[in-house]
Amino acid sequence: MKLFDVAILGASISGASLGACLGMEAVEVVMIDKNSFPRRKACGEGLSNIGIDALERMGLQAKKTLSGSLKETEDATAEITALRSTIKAERELLERERKANSNQLTLIASERAKLAVALKEYDGRSKGRK
Numbered sequence: 001m002k003l004f005d006v007a008i009l010g011a012s013i014s015g016a017s018l019g020a021c022l023g024m025e026a027v028e029v030v031m032i033d034k035n036s037f038p039r040r041k042a043c044g045e046g047l048s049n050i051g052i053d054a055l056e057r058m059g060l061q062a063k064k065t066l067s068g069s070l071k072e073t074e075d076a077t078a079e080i081t082a083l084r085s086t087i088k089a090e091r092e093l094l095e096r097e098r099k100a101n102s103n104q105l106t107l108i109a110s111e112r113a114k115l116a117v118a119l120k121e122y123d124g125r126s127k128g129r130k
């Protein structure tokens, strides 16, 4: 009977990755799975950046160029980031304008008050002349 150093139960992504890594270290591995491979498995076919890095560490060539839904997700993320910074810049501009308008209104109110005083004085003087 052949003996192995390690027996891995489940030979899907985790099991197969562990098996491959141990195999690269010359550890003798047996993988046991209740299914036969390739098997049918629902999958979104997405490969994250962490997954790509892990594949590369295992010596497997991962596609550097993004395609399909992952590329669209990255594009959408970049678009959202750009939109967020535009919104932030617009908010800052609006806030500056609001402050400038508020200063302008204060100035107008103070000018009005001065005008009202001057008008009162003028009325008083013209009444005195009559």
Ligand SMILES: Cc1cc2nc3c(=O)[nH]c(=O)nc-3n(C[C@H](O)[C@H](O)[C@H](O)COP(=O)(O)OP(=O)(O)OC[C@H]3O[C@@H](n4cnc5c(N)ncnc54)[C@H](O)[C@@H]3O)c2cc1C
Pocket: 009, 010, 011, 012, 013, 014, 015, 032, 033, 034, 035, 042, 043, 044, 045, 046, 047, 048, 051
């Ligand atoms: C619908 C769907 C879509 C997904 N899409 C994505 C995607 O796009 N990208 C992505 O990165 N991930 C995706 N995932 C997640 C991904 O499938 C899991 O993270 C991954 O399969 C987990 O791997 P695993 O090896 O830990 O477990 P599993 O893949 O579940 O493997 C467990 C293995 O153990 C075996 N086993 C179980 N019990 C026993 C037993 N008693 N004896 C022997 N063997 C046994 C099973 O047959 C199986 O082969 C998706 C998951 C689902 C459900």
